Amino acid sequence: MPLDAVRLDAESLLGRRQEVNAAGTIPHCVDNLGRTGVIANFQRLVGDVPGEFRGFWFADSDLYKTLEAIGWEMARTGTDRWDGLLSEVADLLEQVQTPNGYLNTRVQGTPGEEPFKHLEYSHELYCAGHLIQAAVAIHRGGRDPRFLAIARRFADLIVRTFDPGTGPLLDGHPEVETALIELYRETGEESYLRSAELQIERRGHRVLPAGHFGSQYAQDHLPVRAATEAIGHSVRQLYLAAGVTDLHLETGDETLLHAMEQLWDSAFGTKMYITGGHGSRHRDEAYGDPFELPPDRAYAETCASIAALQWCWRMLLATGQARYAEEMERALHNAIAASTSHDGTAFFYSNPLQLRTGHDGSHEDSPSERLPWYDCACCPPNLARLLASLHGYTATSDGSGLQLHLLTAGSFEAGPLTAVVETDYPWRGDVLVTIAGHGDLAVRIPSWAEGATVAVTAAEVLAEPAPGEYLRVSCQDGATVRLTLPMTPRLVRADRRTDAVRGCVAIQRGPIVYCVEQADLPDGVVIEQLSLDPSAAIVEEVAPDGVVRLRLSAVVSALDQTLYQPYQAASPTGTALTVTAIPYYTWANRGPGAMRVWLPLA
């Protein structure tokens, strides 16, 4: 849908996230671009500052992702807050870009380096992809056209350099594929689509030197049609999948879609955390074996959940199936939401589902609290660009009307009709849609919403609200569609092969996953003493800010004294305790302390 066709209610949960992003995260990112030397890496190349290149190979992408966020934000609100910055940066990029279109401060700023010589780790096309995506966002919002020109010059260089099938072949980190296809969509220049296709078809033939972590780390282990198990570095896997799905969307190649459906089943059916996190291994930021989903050592990188959402969006566009939107919603309300502090200025890079008593949070690999920034700062600006464009992921339209994929209060203009959605979802299950104009309305019913009901005026229900499907209504002007979703808290268990959470349940209410934090336990009780009585009622408690907390009946048992001991059939006894569960995304906002999503059963 056009960028200005959707507006989220600023008081809705998703709308508030966009406001926090605008007020907190984007300025915080801009500040850190300065502080960490990202901008200086460009300035140095035009002689403005002394010193050497600072940061990782892909430091430029921090700037580009922030620019993309600004582009979407300007389009969303019309703000002119960043006009000066954009103009300065465009000046810089124009000066740094070489006449042939190349632009990378790590390579240009390091004596002896040459373009495209170390693509297995240089991230040059990865950075180019983020430059292109920033340019598209800024261009789509109608601002400084120089960014698109800069991006096209680099894209043209990529087309020329990578086309002949000789010389450089592939970037170790997929990302440029979606970007080139987006640039093709923006400009109509087909060589960008073909260049993306070439990258995708070349991948998986082990043309890159296999580094310490093997070919799967760079997604170069199997061609994309054969690589149907989610494996290797999770962000690279998911960005690649998004690119392959984009290629299917533009070319109609069904063999690509078929492979992506199998890959999706592997990723989302055997390797995804209940929070929508992906990637269970810290070692190589990678997917583990099927059902290897430890909550404590969940890597669940924020960028992986963002990439997963982007892939799901493309699968949704390709198939119209509700399950893809449902997984977008899961990630958005849990793993992605949890990555950011309430004020949008501190972040988790990895998003564990458990923090133990005695956790060593001294290292940024597994901190006990969100940090303001990271040495590898890929996640914060990635969040910024996602949230600034979030409204664009909520709905689609076609000639017949509107499809609502993410439930949120807001307004949606879709060709023949305009819909206003009023709801406190995900806290309450009542959703009222009021239609102006006429046409078809589709509203996704989550798969957990057994017993959802609908009441309409001036409308005809074409498909009843079945869980995991779309409610479909033919609406006349002035129609109302009142949907009621059951919001009873649910105990959820994992596939029994998920050893790490055997004998445990998680608690969900609507799309929200809950957790228990040490901060809510009385003195003298540690979280590891708790088990849950699954037969007891769960009581809801609405906080002043509308957030629903849950009160659970737990049992507190004595801690064991010995690491290994004879098994005895009798269960431990304990004393009853009512404990509070909070939405997972709100954890770690009250100082460091233990936390659990999965609770043992009493």
Next chain:
Amino acid sequence: MPLDAVRLDAESLLGRRQEVNAAGTIPHCVDNLGRTGVIANFQRLVGDVPGEFRGFWFADSDLYKTLEAIGWEMARTGTDRWDGLLSEVADLLEQVQTPNGYLNTRVQGTPGEEPFKHLEYSHELYCAGHLIQAAVAIHRGGRDPRFLAIARRFADLIVRTFDPGTGPLLDGHPEVETALIELYRETGEESYLRSAELQIERRGHRVLPAGHFGSQYAQDHLPVRAATEAIGHSVRQLYLAAGVTDLHLETGDETLLHAMEQLWDSAFGTKMYITGGHGSRHRDEAYGDPFELPPDRAYAETCASIAALQWCWRMLLATGQARYAEEMERALHNAIAASTSHDGTAFFYSNPLQLRTGHDGSHEDSPSERLPWYDCACCPPNLARLLASLHGYTATSDGSGLQLHLLTAGSFEAGPLTAVVETDYPWRGDVLVTIAGHGDLAVRIPSWAEGATVAVTAAEVLAEPAPGEYLRVSCQDGATVRLTLPMTPRLVRADRRTDAVRGCVAIQRGPIVYCVEQADLPDGVVIEQLSLDPSAAIVEEVAPDGVVRLRLSAVVSALDQTLYQPYQAASPTGTALTVTAIPYYTWANRGPGAMRVWLPLA
């Protein structure tokens, strides 16, 4: 005890391991020193071969550990098989060693490198430590004295260079501490002890640059008296602890022992696998948080279990407490034994307690089967040196008699008495000790041996066989002590904080941990379908080679179809199946396939 005072029965389980080590592992190590360029790194420096240094910074230590193994093996059996090799290597080392005593082929073989400039990662003192330990082994066996001279020249350089408190301070990888103290014991030269002390006292003040994994990776996060939680790289932690305990043994500093007792409780009471594996994290080869013990992603490096055994030995010498010997036995019969194939020529570097169906074993980080060698080949020669000296860890003697710490058939000479031990332990629980001479005999009773009995002739029982204590007997000439340990298979559970194995039990019989392998299941049943009926009897089955296998009553349930689903109180039903459990150390000898130590309860 003197090296020749203990001889293990060649038919005993431990004795057979020494034979396999001599026939299989040591020659295999020697072959690989040639194949991988370790020897060539030395030859190149005297002009014999062209090319550049090959391997990791610590490649020299592969040679030194193999030399140490050869030293112990020559002392054990008097073999002259390696005389030629030793002579050639001594020639090489003498030529490569600089006049001031320095010797390191990575530094000497790399233009522009200088000694002791990158100690945070260079492993120069680590390699020196292994050179010293090799020299001590060869010297103690009475062979080529040049090794000790070479080692002393390097040790003297270390004393001179590191003493002033200026310049280089610490090696990132502890190891030289035990070596210097051993060299002090061998030579009486007190400066070696003082140099080890200096290294130990300097550690933990964050004097090394903290690399990617933080100060704890190099054990430089806290001074040794304050560092009472096992943390960071597990091998470095355990070698350091062995060195600190050695220092206590030589200086009597009780503050060191007190810290080591706390550290031991942390490592062995909250962070050790039931197999005696240490270190749960692949990322930085490190200890995890307390009770973070995933069986599938157990790192459990072979070298960590070897280091743990060496530390326990020193704690045993310091305190005489049976628990230290018990943990030596656990590691020896499980994690360490499992690391090596039956013929001693293939190895696990990491020793998981679970291999999933669908495991990706394509990378040497987590292979599905033992590999003949590793790029980082620290483990195979470490096994070789341990096994060649294994008899030295079985018993101690003092003026009054003999203390048997590891139960095995063999003969033991201890001052006033000689003991011959006849037993099929750990397969059978009958242990007959026959004494010549007279004096006190102490035999360790494992903590699981509730109901052990003793019958003596010509002897007086001073302390009855209590689990976790020593049976103590005053023996006359010709005395017999017949000990009977209960060998009933036991179901063992872990502390409930060990989330990764909640609802599971492991099976132990004596000191042996068992596992179930896919290879023993019928077609159409995968290991993830199994749960164990804990109330059913376990049937023992003695194989022709004496190994006891167990037959378990299991339930086979259908696999789940959905990753996350509503919790229901009803347990899954299934069909009964009798399955075979084999000793964990014998796993992965029948091709790749799934395996579990921890079995879910039905």
